[in-house]
Amino acid sequence: MRPKPKEKAMTVRMPVDQAESLELIATVDSRSVTWIIRQALAQYQLERLKDPAFQTRLRAYIERQQLLLGPKVAKP
Numbered sequence: 026m027r028p029k030p031k032e033k034a035m036t037v038r039m040p041v042d043q044a045e046s047l048e049l050i051a052t053v054d055s056r057s058v059t060w061i062i063r064q065a066l067a068q069y070q071l072e073r074l075k076d077p078a079f080q081t082r083l084r085a086y087i088e089r090q091q092l093l094l095g096p097k098v099a100k101p
Contacts, residue, residue, distance in 0.1 A: 037062065047061060047062075
């Protein structure tokens with residue numbers, strides 16, 4: 026079994042003006058664009074996980090997925 030990769034490459038599309046602003050901020054702050062995006066995503070994820078409405082939707086989603094999977098199959 027292969028070890029799970031520690032990173033996954035993704036493509037992000039954004040308006041040109043937003044990309045240029047991001048590059049400017051990264052340069053002025055001596056940070057990479059990747060670092061800034063990771064920081065922003067981490068903050069967004071924390072905010073979502075703290076949101077009670079999101080938690081309710083998340084539980085409902087998990088329950089629906091469990092129903093779709095059906096009863097667990099016993100392993101031999």
